[in-house]
Each structure stands twice: as C-alpha cells, then as structure tokens.
Amino acid sequence: MSAKPIVQVENVTHVYSRGNVTALDDVSVTINRGEIVGLIGQNGSGKTTLVKHLNSLLKPTKGRVLIDGEDTEKQSVQAMSAKVGYVYQNPNHQLFARTVQDELEFGPRNLKVDEAEIEARREEAIEFFGLEEMRDLHPYRIGFPLRKLVGMASIFTMRPDIFILDEPTTGQDNITTQRVYKLIHRLRENGHTVICVAHDMILLAEVVDRLLVMRDAHLIADDTPRKVFAMREVMESTHLAPPQITQLSLNLKKGKVVLSVDEMLKELKS
Amino acid sequence: MAKGKPVIEFKDVSFGYAAASDREFAIENINLTIYEGEYVALLGLNGAGKTTLQLCINGVIPNSIMGEFSGEFSVYGQDTEVTSVREMAKLVGMVFDNPEFQLSQMSVAEEIALGMENIGFSFEEMNRIIPEVLKIVGLSGLEERSPFALSGGQQQRLSIASALAMRPKILVMDEPTSNVDPIGKEEIFAVAAKLNKEENMTIVMAEHEVEVMAAYADRVIVMDEGKIVLNGTPKEVFSETALFERLGLRTPQVTELSAKLAKKGTRKFSKGYPVTLDEAVSSLR
Amino acid sequence: MQGIAVPISVVPGNSPIHRINPIPKMVWVLGILVISFITRNPVILGGVFLLGLLFVTIAQIWPSYLRVVMVLFPISLTLILLQSIAPAFPQPWTPIVAVGPFTIWQEGIYSGLSLLLRIMCMTTFAMVMIMTSHPSDIFASMQKVGLPYTMNFILTMTLQLIPILQSEFNTVLKAQKSRGLKGTGFAAILPSMVPVFVGAIERVQQLSISLESRAFGSSGQKTSYRQVQFGFKDALVLAAGALFSGAMTYWLLVDKTLDWSRTLTFSPAFALILFFGAGIGFLLFIAFALRLVLTA
Numbered sequence A: 001m002s003a004k005p006i007v008q009v010e011n012v013t014h015v016y017s018r019g020n021v022t023a024l025d026d027v028s029v030t031i032n033r034g035e036i037v038g039l040i041g042q043n044g045s046g047k048t049t050l051v052k053h054l055n056s057l058l059k060p061t062k063g064r065v066l067i068d069g070e071d072t073e074k075q076s077v078q079a080m081s082a083k084v085g086y087v088y089q090n091p092n093h094q095l096f097a098r099t100v101q102d103e104l105e106f107g108p109r110n111l112k113v114d115e116a117e118i119e120a121r122r123e124e125a126i127e128f129f130g131l132e133e134m135r136d137l138h139p140y141r142i143g144f145p146l147r148k149l150v151g152m153a154s155i156f157t158m159r160p161d162i163f164i165l166d167e168p169t170t171g172q173d174n175i176t177t178q179r180v181y182k183l184i185h186r187l188r189e190n191g192h193t194v195i196c197v198a199h200d201m202i203l204l205a206e207v208v209d210r211l212l213v214m215r216d217a218h219l220i221a222d223d224t225p226r227k228v229f230a231m232r233e234v235m236e237s238t239h240l241a242p243p244q245i246t247q248l249s250l251n252l253k254k255g256k257v258v259l260s261v262d263e264m265l266k267e268l269k270s
Numbered sequence B: 001m002a003k004g005k006p007v008i009e010f011k012d013v014s015f016g017y018a019a020a021s022d023r024e025f026a027i028e029n030i031n032l033t034i035y036e037g038e039y040v041a042l043l044g045l046n047g048a049g050k051t052t053l054q055l056c057i058n059g060v061i062p063n064s065i066m067g068e069f070s071g072e073f074s075v076y077g078q079d080t081e082v083t084s085v086r087e088m089a090k091l092v093g094m095v096f097d098n099p100e101f102q103l104s105q106m107s108v109a110e111e112i113a114l115g116m117e118n119i120g121f122s123f124e125e126m127n128r129i130i131p132e133v134l135k136i137v138g139l140s141g142l143e144e145r146s147p148f149a150l151s152g153g154q155q156q157r158l159s160i161a162s163a164l165a166m167r168p169k170i171l172v173m174d175e176p177t178s179n180v181d182p183i184g185k186e187e188i189f190a191v192a193a194k195l196n197k198e199e200n201m202t203i204v205m206a207e208h209e210v211e212v213m214a215a216y217a218d219r220v221i222v223m224d225e226g227k228i229v230l231n232g233t234p235k236e237v238f239s240e241t242a243l244f245e246r247l248g249l250r251t252p253q254v255t256e257l258s259a260k261l262a263k264k265g266t267r268k269f270s271k272g273y274p275v276t277l278d279e280a281v282s283s284l285r
Numbered sequence C: 001m002q003g004i005a006v007p008i009s010v011v012p013g014n015s016p017i018h019r020i021n022p023i024p025k026m027v028w029v030l031g032i033l034v035i036s037f038i039t040r041n042p043v044i045l046g047g048v049f050l051l052g053l054l055f056v057t058i059a060q061i062w063p064s065y066l067r068v069v070m071v072l073f074p075i076s077l078t079l080i081l082l083q084s085i086a087p088a089f090p091q092p093w094t095p096i097v098a099v100g101p102f103t104i105w106q107e108g109i110y111s112g113l114s115l116l117l118r119i120m121c122m123t124t125f126a127m128v129m130i131m132t133s134h135p136s137d138i139f140a141s142m143q144k145v146g147l148p149y150t151m152n153f154i155l156t157m158t159l160q161l162i163p164i165l166q167s168e169f170n171t172v173l174k175a176q177k178s179r180g181l182k183g184t185g186f187a188a189i190l191p192s193m194v195p196v197f198v199g200a201i202e203r204v205q206q207l208s209i210s211l212e213s214r215a216f217g218s219s220g221q222k223t224s225y226r227q228v229q230f231g232f233k234d235a236l237v238l239a240a241g242a243l244f245s246g247a248m249t250y251w252l253l254v255d256k257t258l259d260w261s262r263t264l265t266f267s268p269a270f271a272l273i274l275f276f277g278a279g280i281g282f283l284l285f286i287a288f289a290l291r292l293v294l295t296a
Ligand SMILES: Nc1ncnc2c1ncn2[C@@H]1O[C@H](COP(=O)(O)OP(=O)(O)O)[C@@H](O)[C@H]1O
Pocket: A016, A017, A018, A019, A021, A022, A023, A041, A042, A043, A044, A045, A046, A047, A048, A049, A050
C-alpha cells in the first residue's frame, strides 16, 4: 500500500450559520489511499459534518480540505461525485430512478463511462449485492433493508476512489450486515479508500484499520481499533462500548485487546 | 423466576397481509403464551414476522390492517377482535422503530397528552401524569419543547412516555433502538429494564442486539419465515449456536466463543454456554 | 428553497392581543371578512386597514407581518394590472387613457384598488390573529365550538409536517447532487419530489398505526389537554368585534351614497402611474423569486 495521502483535512472549522453551531473545531486529519477508516462518536459530535466536507457538500468556514491534492473549495458536489461516493444513511434520500437497474446505471452514465462498461458494472453489482430478483422493480417497491443495499450498489457502480458509508449497518439484520462486511473487504482488495461512519463496534473491530473518534466537534483519538478500544477515557466519555469479545479479553487477559471471536479462540489456546 | 399469570395468548394464530407479500402468511401457526412481568426478546431476520406478531398484541392486526387472520388470540383474557381500541390502549403500549414517525404534536406535553385525551382523562389527571412519565423516561423539564427538536434517543423515550401515560400493563417495543446512537440505546434499554423490574411491566421487545437481550430478557423467541423456531430462556436458546448460524443470526459473542471452544474440546461447559459477559468471565477464568 | 418559505405562525410575545382567547380574535377576522366583501369604498377599506395596522403595532409583530406582506403585496399588484384593463364591474365603463392596445378604465382602477385594499384588510386581521395565538390554542378553542377532534389533529399535523418536508426536500436535493445528478431549477427539483413524497407516505402510515395504539379514533368522550381561558376581557373583545362589524355591515348596506364607483374619478396621469408602478413592482418580484428558486 502506497502511503499517498488522498484526503487532507487541514485545520478545518465549520460553523453552521443556523444557530451559530461550531460543528468542527480546528480538525486535522490525513487519510492515505487504500485505508479503511472508521469514524465514531455520539450523534451531534460532528461526524456527518466532517464527511460532508470531503465531497464538497459543505465548505470549511476556516482551513481547507484537499482531495487527491485538490482543494475542494472550487469544486461542485457533482464534480466531486466522480472521486467521492457518499452512501447516505437513509437510502430514500438518494434514490430517484424508475428501476433498480436504472439506478445502478445512472452514476456511471453520468460520468460518461462507455455502455459496455456500464453494463458490466451493473451486472457485477447485481450479483454482488444479490439484487437479481428485484432488478426491474421500483426502488421504493422493495423493503427498507434491501433498499439500503441498492443505495450502496448505486455508488459502487461509479467506482469512486473514496467511499463514504454513513451508518451502513444501523437497523439492519445480520444477513445485510454480512453483506456490508463483504463490500468493505471487496473495496479494500480493489484499493479503494473507505470511510465508515458507524456505531456498530463489531463491524468496526473486524473491518477497519484505523478508528477516528469525535467528541464535541473535536477529533479526540486516531489510532488502530486495538489501541482505541484500550483507551478507557476515550471510550467512556463517548459512551462507546467495545465489542463484547473485546470486553471479555480486557477482563480475562488484563488489558489485552482482542478484536474477534476467532482471535480470542487462538488467544485462549496459547 | 416466578411466573405470573398468562397475559398474552396466541393459539394457532396465522396472518397473511392482503397487500402483496413474498409469502402467503406473514406469521403462521403461532402458539405462544407470555406471562405477566416477563421480559421477552423477539429475534429474527428482517421479514421474519416480528412486527406482524407484535401488531397482533394490541389488535391493530386484524382490526385495522387488511388480511387473513385465523386462530385465537387474547390479551388479559380479552379477545382483541371485539375489544375496543380504547380498552386495548389501556392494556398495551406500543413503541416503534422510527422515533420521528410516531410524533405529531407541537410540544412534548401535548404529545404525551394525545393518548390520554383519546381515552378521556381529565385535565387534572393529565397534569399529574405528564411529569410522572417524563420522570420515568428521564425527560423532565422538556414539556414545552417541540418533539422534533429532540435527539433520536430522546424522541424514542418520548414515545415510551406517551405509551406509559395510558397506564398499559404490557409494553411492546419494535426495534426501539435501531435508529439511535449508543447513549440513546443505553437509555432506552435502561428504561425498559426499570419498567420491567420496578413496575412488573410485561415487555415484548424485537431487537437485533443479542448481547443486550441476553442480559435483560427472561425469555428469547426466535422467528424465521413467520414461524417460531426457538422459545426459551436466553441460555437455552442461545446454546443452539448451530441453528442460529443456519438461520443467518448471531448469538452473543461470548456464546459463540464458548461453543467453538466446546467443539474443539478445549473446554467443557457443564452448566451450558455463558450468554453474558459476567457469566463468560467467571466460567472462562 | 428556505428563502421563499414564509413562516406564518405564532410570534411569541405577551402583548394585550396575545393574551386574548383565539375565539374573539376569530370573530374579528370574520367580521372584517364580511365588511371587506360588502363594500368597495376605498376610504372605508383604507380605514379598516389602518385599524388593522394599529393592531399589528399593539401586538408588536411588525417584522413577521412585513415578511408576509412582502410576498402578498406584489402578487396583489397583478389585480390592479388586470382590473384596470378588464374590470370585474358591470358595464358601461368609462375610459381614462389608452396604453397600446389596452384601455385603462375608470371602473377598473376603482375595482383594482378596492380589491387590493380588501386583500390587505383581510390578511392583516388574519395575521394578527395567527401571529398572536398559539396554533394549539386556536385548534383547541375551535374544538370547543364544534370542530371535530380529527380535524383538529389533521390541522396540527399538517403544520408540523410542512417544515419537516421542507428540510427533507433540502436533504434529498443534496443527496442526489452527491450522486452526480446535474441540472438546476426545475430539472433538479423534480426527482427530489418522489422520495419526499414516498417518505411522507411512509411516515403517515407508521404514524397512523402509532396513533391507533394510543386510542386515536376510539369512540366516546374525549378531553383536551390545552385549556384555553375565556374571561370577561375576552367576552368584551368578542362583543366589540361583533358590534363593530354588525354596525358597519348595517351602515354599509343601508347607506347607498357610499358607492363611489361612478363618482370617484382618476386623472390619466394617476392611472398610468398606478398601472406601470404595479407592473414594474410585479416584475421585480418575479425576478427575485426566480433567482431564489434557481440558486437553491
Ligand atoms: N444543517 C445544520 N444546521 C445547523 N446545525 C447543524 C446542521 N447540521 C448539523 N448541525 C449541528 O452540528 C453539530 C454536529 O452535527 P453532525 O455533524 O450531524 O453530527 P453527527 O453526524 O456526529 O451526529 C450538531 O450540534 C448539530 O446539531
């Protein structure tokens, strides 16, 4: 993995004019190409505000944001969509085509990808997300959990360098959650950069390389999940509990942090 | 745990939605008895039938949702098909997954009052009950706030308060924490546990958070494709790790670990697999 | 989009008018409505309008009131334009001056002016009522005098839903942009309507189940949490409103000399200034509104 920065957030402050809320206070962070990053923190801590700066939906009040070396200041949201794919938490906000299939084709066609490639990407997405049976249905005719997968698939076919997933597993059952794991692994293999805003600690423990923790508009921790889960003050002050298996290892093995059941299994055998 | 009297009884209940659906019956041949003061967790994949089963409990199914209903169902001995909405509301309170979609009034106090107005409580009663239920859910002092200016967790607790105001004996919660952040989750689980312990309220909760349910529930029911496939104490139910895996469901991580240890022959669990962190800590020490 | 929305709701305050029960205020609004409809006399309408402005002053709602007027007034200007060339008035008409192919009529100016004043009278009093009464109080007191409970609920919910749908609409617009959806103005707005609409339906479906669980729609006695006081002072305001509008109505119906439509004459210069002033004002408003929509 080349350590080339793809996201550079430099001393960014964001103040919402409505209510004069400072949602980001002098935040700096650099993310390298190919990194899988988790972003956690209570509601209202500034996570969404931060990621909206990456695709130019919001512009910094102070400081600057560089994506692949380019300042987002002059970029439109539409132009950024080729580089940064943002999967909204609520798929209803994002879907607008007549059928699932059209939905998947919209992004790449908009980016002037050639038709043969569009078709290939569409078929791959349908297969990968298991959407075969509903390809001709209106996105609003299918249940909410699957609709969420359609939302992800519609960004997947655009092949952006950076994927932003906003709470991809919230309110989902285990099967859909597994599909999200698979997606993130796939994105990792293909060298994409992923930023995953989530509360789902089991997901984060198993798939991310790096955890950013936000509290009251500040970035208060930035390290591997293993290290972050061991930071007592950080975890407690944000009311975030590491996965049960991690809590078990912290308990049994005096401060040893384990991230998955299988890892714990190995740990207990030795 | 000493069982109270039976309060919810399903006898061979099936229901199919009139609107097109992927299978004929959303729930099929449900036989289930829930006792007073029990905390029951409902698990299952999306589409398993949890919501449908819960909507039967206060009579919305079959009274207001079109479909084919068969079997016998009663709450506190009353047949929901003939009991008025008014009587049902006094027995069963409902809380749904999307907090915002349950709110409609201009202030927190009015939101809570809505149900009480519908069943004819006097102004004095309402004035007494509103601060009471707000205190239970920890929202005291927010009476005049707009419900839409609350956080997700607060909104969900307001929904609980609105249900509690009608003095129900049973609280049915459908994935109440799926749209709130970790603090919100903690708060909601704490309120439910408190109501169950201190007021002996019967709780029926659909949830995906198996670790939490293992710690709080007296009984766990697993549904799949409209049928009940497991029904027992958390220990009994979660020890079926192989079935869970086949159904595409998770067990608590400590249970999964224990089952794997037992399979490898590394450990023996004579008293069954641990299902909570505390149990796991003491049995794996 | 938010720029266009005019917040017509209660303006918190504690003026004497705020403290009056909504019912007497509604009686006033109704009374003024009747008066505005039975007379076209510009002096009387002007007087009523001034009375309304006095109430606006007492209620201390000038800023919010002006925001409404700023939208309403330019739209009403079209009335002057249309009326002056095509009066809604029995023939014969008296010509004043010609503008290109059109003739501006004596009766047209009269009718346009009085229509404008009518609208201003009615909205001014309605705004005073709406901006000084909490919506819940309005609905609760309407329920007391016979508005069905369900209607009360629907009104309350609609008021709640408008700002929610508005912010939902903004979110959808941004979310779609971030998928690369291009276009401005109407082309961008259309695809956003679908999710907002579907979302609203899902919300209402879920809400109706939730409400039913709270005994909504049950038969039998219902009570109201909102207690609206009705004291001596309120009775006085009500009586004054009824008396004022009753007396005015009687006078206006009986005294035929108040019909000035044939006696009041306008000079050609006045007619032209009015006509073009209204035209320019209206065009300015359209340009301004379009700019807001297109830059949203
Ligand atoms: N459009 C907005 N206008 C005004 N304030 C906002 C807006 N969006 C978010 N905020 C405020 O900014 C802060 C951070 O919000 P957000 O970035 O959404 O947090 P998170 O995603 O971590 O929940 C909160 O206090 C929130 O109320």
